[in-house]
Amino acid sequence: MLRIVTDGAGDIIPSWGKEYGIDVIPVNILFGEKSYLQGVELDNEGFYKLVEESRRIPKTSQPSPHQFVEFYKKIAQKGDTILSIHITSKLSGTYASCIAAAEEVKDDFKVIPIDSALGSLGIGILCREARKMERAGKSIEEIVKRIEDVKKRSRVILTLDTLEYAKMSGRVKTLQAALASVLNVKPIAVLRDGDLKMEERVRTRKAALDRVVEMAKNEYGDTPVILAVVHARDPKSGEGLLEEAKKHFNYTEALMGELGISIAANLGPGTVGLIIIPAA
Numbered sequence: 001m002l003r004i005v006t007d008g009a010g011d012i013i014p015s016w017g018k019e020y021g022i023d024v025i026p027v028n029i030l031f032g033e034k035s036y037l038q039g040v041e042l043d044n045e046g047f048y049k050l051v052e053e054s055r056r057i058p059k060t061s062q063p064s065p066h067q068f069v070e071f072y073k074k075i076a077q078k079g080d081t082i083l084s085i086h087i088t089s090k091l092s093g094t095y096a097s098c099i100a101a102a103e104e105v106k107d108d109f110k111v112i113p114i115d116s117a118l119g120s121l122g123i124g125i126l127c128r129e130a131r132k133m134e135r136a137g138k139s140i141e142e143i144v145k146r147i148e149d150v151k152k153r154s155r156v157i158l159t160l161d162t163l164e165y166a167k168m169s170g171r172v173k174t175l176q177a178a179l180a181s182v183l184n185v186k187p188i189a190v191l192r193d194g195d196l197k198m199e200e201r202v203r204t205r206k207a208a209l210d211r212v213v214e215m216a217k218n219e220y221g222d223t224p225v226i227l228a229v230v231h232a233r234d235p236k237s238g239e240g241l242l243e244e245a246k247k248h249f250n251y252t253e254a255l256m257g258e259l260g261i262s263i264a265a266n267l268g269p270g271t272v273g274l275i276i277i278p279a280a
Contacts, residue, residue: 002083002134003076007063007094008038009087009262010116010123011230013255020131022124025071027094027262030059038261047261048233048269057168060262062094068101078108081140085114085126085147087262088194112144117151117194121228121257122275126151153278156191157215159208161234161270163187188212209241212274217248224279227251232259233269241272252279 004020006012008027016022026037031050036042038060042050051057063071068084076082084102089095095115102111116123126147133143160166163185186208188200199215202208227245231238238256246254259271 001077001080002131002140003080004127004130005071005075005082005084006123006127007086008260009092009094009119010085010127011120011257011260012124012127013121013257016124016128020128022127022131023071023075025063025068027063027260028061029261029265030061031056042261044233044258044261044264047265051165051265055168057165057265060265062092062097065097065100065104068097069104072101072105072109072111076109080109082109082111083114083130083140083143084111085116085123085130087119087123088117088191088196089115090117090194091119091196092262112140114144114147115194116147118154118275119156119191119196120230120259120263120273120275121255122154122156122191122277124257125226125228125255125275125277150278152193155216155219155276156273157212157276158189158191158230158267158271158273159186159202159205159212160189160267161186161205161237161272162268165264165268166266188215190215205237209237209244209272212241212272213245213248216245216274216276220249220276222250224250224252226253226255226277226279228255228257228275228277230257230259230273230275232264232267232271234272237270237272241274245274249276 005023029036084098086094098113185201187198189198229238229242
C-alpha cells in the first residue's frame with residue numbers, strides 16, 4: 001500500500017487528510033521550556049495567543065529521525081511504500097531527518113524521501129497529485145517523475161504585512177535587508193527552486209498584493225495552472241487576493257488555505273501569498 005506523508009510545514013486543506021490519505025508528521029514548537037507538537041497540542045489560534053501574551057516568537061524544529069521512525073511505524077504496515085514529501089531542504093532540516101529515518105526502517109518499509117523545494121499548500125497539492133495518480137493506476141516511478149517535474153516549475157510568492165515577527169524571530173535571512181531599513185515596508189519574497197529570497201519592497205499593502213499577482217502573471221502568462229492562496233490569520237486579504245488572481249490566470253482550480261505555525265512563526269500574521277502549480 002502507498003502511504004503519503006508530509007510535515008507540518010506542508011499545509012493541506014482540512015478535508016484532504018482523510019479524502020486523500022495524507023498523513024502529517026508534526027513540527028516541534030518550542031515556547032521557552034515547553035514543547036508542543038504542531039496541530040496536535042497547539043493549533044494556529046493558540047499559537048498566536050501565546051505570542052501575543054509573551055511577546056516572544058517560539059522556536060520551531062523539524063521532526064527528529066527518531067520521530068520519523070516512530071511516525072512511520074504508526075501509520076504504515078510492513079511492506080508498505082511511503083512517499084514522504086517535505087518542505088524545501090534549503091529552509092529546514094526535515095528532509096535530512098526523513099532520509100536518516102528511511103535508512104533505519106528500510107527492512108520494514110520502502111521510504112521514498114522527496115524534497116519538494118516548496119512550502120505550505122504547494123506541498124499539499126503535490127501530495128494530493130500523488131494520490132490521484134496512484135488511484136489512476138500510475139506506478140510509483142511515474143508519480144515521483146511527475147512530482148520532480150512539477151516542483152521545478154512551481155512558485156510561491158509571499159508578501160508580509162508586518163516585519164515584527166521576522167524581527168523577533170531573526171530566522172528569515174532573506175528579510176534582513178528589509179529589516180535594516182524602515183519597518184513599514186511590505187516585502188515580497190519568492191520561493192524559487194527551494195530558495196526564499198526577498199525580491200522587492202513595496203510601500204503599501206494594496207500595491208504589494210497587486211504586485212504579487214503581476215509577478216506571477218509575468219512568469220506564467222496563459223499557462224494552465226492551479227492557483228492557491230495562503231494566509232496567516234487574514235482570510236479577508238486571502239480571499240481578495242484569490243479573487244483578483246482569478247481574473248488574470250488560466251486556472252483549472254482555485255484554492256485557499258491557512259499558513260501553518262512553522263512558517264507563520266517566522267513571517268507573522270497578515271502574511272498572504274500566491275502559490276502557482278502547473279496544471280499540466
